[in-house]
Amino acid sequence: MYRPVPLILIASILALFIGWGGGGYLAWSRASATLAALPAAPVVTAAEYDREARVLAVTLTNPGLVPIELVSKTLVLRPAEGGKDVALLDVAFSGGSLTLPPASLERLELALEPGDPKLSVGDVLAASIAYRYPEIADLYLLTHSFVAGSEDAPEKDGADGADASKDETPTVGGDDAGEDTR
């Protein structure tokens, strides 16, 4: 009886290689298709306030592969010492909406009106952005709380470096813009 041992060894190695490669290819394509279909929440990576132009610039990323449609923006000012929350801006984007393409980084400028009150140290500027996904009917809300530091509001002297206490809270469906400042 003959035993083609080297042939069996070579065939086993080749079969393992082909099974590994082909199975890996199929699994990878299925996994990447699944990942590409998952919607991701937009993330605020940076926010800075331009004192002269009175513009809050928010940098938004879309980490997923589903485009995000930004529907409207809201700006609420909550004074540091007492007082009521002031809604400064509540408008739709020009052209109806703004689309964050997959895996992109966009800078969004939220300008204060000339008649709006001036920022003082410790004031919280809450920027809320409503967004939705192409095939989901729900509307989601992202709220970023910007705390004005001494360099943002030089009218009053303040020693606290409040820039470090930036906070972002994506919330679903509710408007808690002025409530939670941690």
Add this chain to the structure above:
Amino acid sequence: MIRERETAWRLDWRRHLVFALLAAVFALSVAGLAFGLAAAVPVTPLPQEIAFALGLLVFALLGNRLLFGYGFLVSYLQAVHAGRTDPKQDQRAFMRSRAWPVHRAGELTRAGVALFWAERLDPDRYAFFGAFALLLLVTAVTALDPVANLLTGGFLEGAVWGAAVPVFFVFLLEALARWQIDELLAEQVIWADPSPAGERS
């Protein structure tokens, strides 16, 4: 003794029954697997999976002649090794080897018939492996260029992995057939006519 073996092989209908049952079980399990997969996966197939299936299908069709040719050759050589060939089987092998324009029946040894048979399949094998090498080349070259890679979208890679399956089986059967022919040649050459200068003398 040879006669006994031949009659034993011919009259053993139980063996055929067992093989038929095994084949039926295999066919049923394949069909069940296909239906089970079709029922378990309600999603539409991905383009990558279609590319994989197309590569497998096209190369299975292209290598059909080789798969069956080397398959029959291997089974004939197995029968020869086991010593259970009948004249009818030898005659069929002689017809399939296409040695008859050159040789008469009975002129060749079984190893000679097998050599003719293997050589007859060589052009097909060359074309088959050549097509696979071309596919591999095109895939590798397009993968080098980022733009071309984006255009082909990794589908060529799927076709290559799908094509690798029949290519593997053809390679395996061909190597097995060559191994068996070498074994048979060694057996016949060494044992039939031991050379006085050889080591075994």
